[in-house]
Amino acid sequence: MNYTHGGNVQVLAPEVGVSIDQLLDFSANINPFGPPEDVKTIIKESLNEIAFYPDPNYWKLRSALANFHNLEKENIAIANGASELIFWASHFFSKPKALIFSPSFTEYSAAVKSCFGEVQYERSREESDFKHSFENELPDLKTNLIFLGNPNNPTGQLYSAKTLMNWIERHVPNNGKHLVVCDESFMPFIQNDLEHSLLPYALKDSRILILRSLTKILSIPGLRLGYCVGSKEIIEKFNSLMPTWRVNIFAQKIGEEIKNFKQFMIDSSRMLTVLKDNLTARLQAIPFLKTFKSSSNFLLLKILNPKFRSSGLTKTLLKKGILIRSCNDFFGLEQDQYLRIAVRKENENSYLLDSLKEIFYGS
Numbered sequence: 528m529n530y531t532h533g534g535n536v537q538v539l540a541p542e543v544g545v546s547i548d549q550l551l552d553f554s555a556n557i558n559p560f561g562p563p564e565d566v567k568t569i570i571k572e573s574l575n576e577i578a579f580y581p582d583p584n585y586w587k588l589r590s591a592l593a594n595f596h597n598l599e600k601e602n603i604a605i606a607n608g609a610s611e612l613i614f615w616a617s618h619f620f621s622k623p624k625a626l627i628f629s630p631s632f633t634e635y636s637a638a639v640k641s642c643f644g645e646v647q648y649e650r651s652r653e654e655s656d657f658k659h660s661f662e663n664e665l666p667d668l669k670t671n672l673i674f675l676g677n678p679n680n681p682t683g684q685l686y687s688a689k690t691l692m693n694w695i696e697r698h699v700p701n702n703g704k705h706l707v708v709c710d711e712s713f714m715p716f717i718q719n720d721l722e723h724s725l726l727p728y729a730l731k732d733s734r735i736l737i738l739r740s741l742t743k744i745l746s747i748p749g750l751r752l753g754y755c756v757g758s759k760e761i762i763e764k765f766n767s768l769m770p771t772w773r774v775n776i777f778a779q780k781i782g783e784e785i786k787n788f789k790q791f792m793i794d795s796s797r798m799l800t801v802l803k804d805n806l807t808a809r810l811q812a813i814p815f816l817k818t819f820k821s822s823s824n825f826l827l828l829k830i831l832n833p834k835f836r837s838s839g840l841t842k843t844l845l846k847k848g849i850l851i852r853s854c855n856d857f858f859g860l861e862q863d864q865y866l867r868i869a870v871r872k873e874n875e876n877s878y879l880l881d882s883l884k885e886i887f888y889g890s
Contacts, residue, residue: 536850543845551875553868554850556680556713556825559875560798561746563791566781573780581779583771591783592754602730602758604765605782607773608751609712609740614638615768616708616736616755617672626670628659629859630681632710635674636858644672650859656819657682657827661694668698671705677723678713681854681867683821685717688725699734706761712740712753716824718796726756733758736765741782743824744792752778799824803870809880815887827854828866832887836863840886847882 535554536547543550582588589600606612613634617623623644627635628651636646647670651659657679678685691709699705709725717723729735737756742748752774755765774782807826810818817829830837837853844851854865868879 539845539850543848545848550848550850551871551878552850553871553875553879554852555748556743556823556867556869557748558716558744558746558795558799558824559869559871560795561744561791563745563788565784565787566745566747569780569784570777573776576776576780579776581772581774581776585774585779588774588779588782589754591785595785595789596726596756598730598756599759602756602762604755604757604762604769605774606753606755606769607778608742609710609738609753610634611769611773612738612753612755613674613708613710614641615765616706616738617642617644618768619706619764620644620671623672624670625672625674626668627674627858628676628679630657630854630857631674631676632680633856633858635710639672648858651682651684653829656684658684658820659686661686661690673699673705673707675707675709677709677711677725678717678821678823680710680713680823681825681827681852681857681860681865682819683823683825683827685723685822688723688728691725692728695734701732701734703733705734707735708738709735710738712738712743713823714739715741715744715792716796716799717822718793718800729757731758733761736761741785744795745781745788747778747781750775750778750781752782754782799870802873802876805873806870806876806880809876813880813883813887816883825867825869828868830864830866835887837866838863840866843886844879844882849879849882851879 536550536552540547540550585605589603592603593600617638623639625639625644626647629648639646651657695707699707714720714724725735726737729737739754741752807818815832817831819827841851841853852867854860854867855863
């Protein structure tokens, strides 16, 4: 499989002759304020346990997550990040027929195609900042697997739980033959998440599976930890699909302490919202770029000057030690004009802005 995601610092750092910590990575949507110091402490205290297998059922980890969300551990399955969950969800059906609202995370289509499924795309309109209107009817819907990103990647668009549930009730039969996978990997970055998450609905509605990630909010992409939430029936089936020992002992121990990271997550969300609004305003002052509205910790940009292309700009910024994400592999954004950047700390955002101005105005 070709690697097309952001965060590829292990390969790109040697290309420009620097260490990985010398690169400013705007290409991966990771919390710049992490990982918390307690994460490092947990790893140090767990070193002796690498000589033993983790609990194959992850009961303590599932209990900790269940308590955090005020539900039961039987409603949770554990995985090595949200991407693994996306692939296993695609195996719910033999040769699934999937509906994907584009542009969205490329792993959705990759997962479906990996099990010889078919993909039907429903495009969102650029003039609406790629925010899909779930009021529209889809009379020709002939799919059994539906992926929803909330907030959506790469657009950053956020939908209310009411809007999504109304659409599901209208379009998805409750007959055990359809699955709606709602990817809420970036929901921890949302301050009023209770208005938007489908998690409460998923507990009793076997049509819905919620994906969550601690990788991004805790800044642990080198460890990875994801989980899904659903009815006990659907989680039992999910666990039967996945292999044993899919999460290492360090990720397991970190997840077991999730309650201790609650304030860190709240504070990160607040700080990143302020930084995102400030960065958006400063980017909007650059006439060569269009900055789309986003509710998450990343921004989608469009290059308006025909002299520049996203592929070229990505290479030029890399020479300055900056990684950004070209969106050429996102369905609906293939025109070599779109970029995605993560929101980082103030001084880092300023360096990116100065570099962009130097490239645009110095050419």
